[in-house]
Each structure stands twice: as structure tokens, then as C-alpha cells.
Amino acid sequence: MPLRAALFDLDGTLVDSLADIAAAMNHSLAEHGLPTHPVAAYRHYVGEGVVVLVRKAIPAKRAELQASVLAAYRAYYEEHLFDHTQVFPGLPDVLEQIAADGVRLAVLSNKADAFTRRLVQGLLPGVPFAAVYGERSGVPRKPDPTAALGVASELGVAPANCAFVGDTAVDMNTARSAGMYGVGVTWGFRSADELRIHGARALATTSDELLSILRSA
Structure with a gap:
């Protein structure tokens, strides 16, 4: 890209x-x-x-x-936000490595903004996210591309130079609508078939595969 x-x-x-x-x-x-x-x-x-x-x-x-x-x-x-919720294995290392590569990081969720920020701060405190957003009043939810494009603008990066990583059709549709590189992860809540059907340009089944995909994008 x-x-x-x-x-x-x-x-x-x-x-x-x-x-x-x-x-x-x-x-x-x-x-x-x-x-x-x-x-x-x-x-x-x-x-x-x-x-x-x-x-x-x-x-x-x-x-x-x-x-x-x-x-x-x-x-x-x-x-009960933190009763059982955990970061998926290997992801802190992936985030650290791509950040070290000079890639800017952000979180964009449809979860309520306050809960999104608490989870990121509590479970990924050392990751240098440049922006963290959940659902906010007045901002359309994914798959509307408005929020994703807003994050790209805030980071000073053209959408074509952004990857959008997610586990559902909503995320892949967001990536496609925003003109971003959609990367689907199969360890989440939906199937690989759903991700492919909705436009995933790459699929990661492990954290190592995700790192490789992002580094080669």
C-alpha cells in the first residue's frame, strides 16, 4: 500500500x-x-x-x-467488564512489533465508547494506540465508513494506506466502504466464509499470520 x-x-x-x-x-x-x-x-x-x-x-x-x-x-x-475478558494470545506482541515498524495503531469498535476505552486501557496498557473509539453519539456505527475515515484523518494517513482488522462482516464492510485493506481474523466470533463473502482481502488464523499479513500489505 x-x-x-x-x-x-x-x-x-x-x-x-x-x-x-x-x-x-x-x-x-x-x-x-x-x-x-x-x-x-x-x-x-x-x-x-x-x-x-x-x-x-x-x-x-x-x-x-x-x-x-x-x-x-x-x-x-x-x-463485570473484566470478569473473563482476555486479550487473544499473541496479539500484544503483534501490536508491539507493527508499532515498532512505524505503523500507527487505533481501535474502532461498536461497543460503547466508555467500555471500549476501559477495556483497552485495562488489558492493553502498553500498546501505543494513537486513537481509541467506541460507539459515540452523533457518529454512525460501523459498517458506515464515517468513523473509520475520521480515524484515518486524525492519524494523518490516507485510507488506502490503512488496514482494518476485524472478525465480522461489519468490519469487512467497513474496510471496503472506507477504501481500506480489510483483514479478517478467524479466532473471533464469526466464520472465515463470512469474512470472505464480505470482502476480506486477507485472512489470519493465528497472530503470527496477522503479523505477516500486515508487514506484507
């Missing part, structure tokens, strides 16, 4: 947060007398922001409870 910046999704890409997301939502659902879901089901509920997460988790006939379930979810998740 050559690569000058790499933007990373958070959940399912940098951190394995599924258990804590599922626990928080199931706690909120049970609190409202609604059926809960197995952890694996949340692989297909996450990725589009918490409002969509709540909508998918609640039975359609109980839509009137969405606001209350959302509030309960946020309150519980805030207290």
Missing part, C-alpha cells in the same frame, strides 16, 4: 469478551423474566452495537422491554 496505519475492531478481534457480554445480557434478561441464551448464540448477536444486541436477545413480542433491558445490561456489564 504501503501500510502506515492499522485500525482494529475490539470484541472478537483483540479481546475475547463473549462470556462477559453473554453473562451481562443473560442477567438482564432473567431479571425481566425473559428467556436467556447460550453463550455461543451471542456470536451472532454482537458486532452492531448494544441496541442491536438487545433487540436480537429479546423476543420480538416483548420489544417494549428493550429500554429497560438495555439499562440493566449496561449497569451489570459496567461492574
